[in-house]
Amino acid sequence: MSNQAVRFRLEYEGRDVRLVSEQRIGMTLPPSDELGEGRHSGFWYELRDGDNQVLYRKVVYNPLRQDAEVFHPETGAPARVPMATESGTFWLTAPSHPSARYLVLYSSPPEPQRAAEAASELTRFELGR
Structure with missing residues (x-):
């Protein structure tokens, strides 16, 4: 296994x-x-790769945060609340592969009541050469 990777911001x-x-x-x-x-x-x-074949796949927690877990100040009970701003930065890491052409993200719908629905392609980036 290679010890070279690419960190995507x-x-x-x-x-x-x-x-x-x-x-x-x-x-x-x-x-x-x-x-x-x-x-x-x-x-x-x-x-x-250029033929759209998967070279590497990683299942991760959805980094596109739309809500946050908070705790009631008196009871300590957890609850999810919508975030005021749905923006941020995240990093993904994949092996450095000479045939890699695309980074493709997949996601289920963002609404909590639809989280169990099938994921679809969210976006695709052509990688720099």
Whole structure:
């Protein structure tokens, strides 16, 4: 397994995501995640080659935050509340692969009541050469 990786810096506002930078780093990553057949819910990203074949896939917690967990000051009971600003920065890391052409993000719908619905392609970035 290679010890070379790429760290992608992304920024978002709502569901609009921008790839800000790609940085080569020395890092060994875990193997690609398998999803199996059928439709899946959640959030993941993939490296794909020019033929659209998956080179690497990682299932992660959705970084596009729309709500936050807060705790009642007296009872300590948790609750989810909408965030005032749906924007931020996040990083994704994938192995450095000479055939990588695209970084593709998949996500279920953002509304909490739709979180179990099948994910679809959220955005695709052509990687720099």
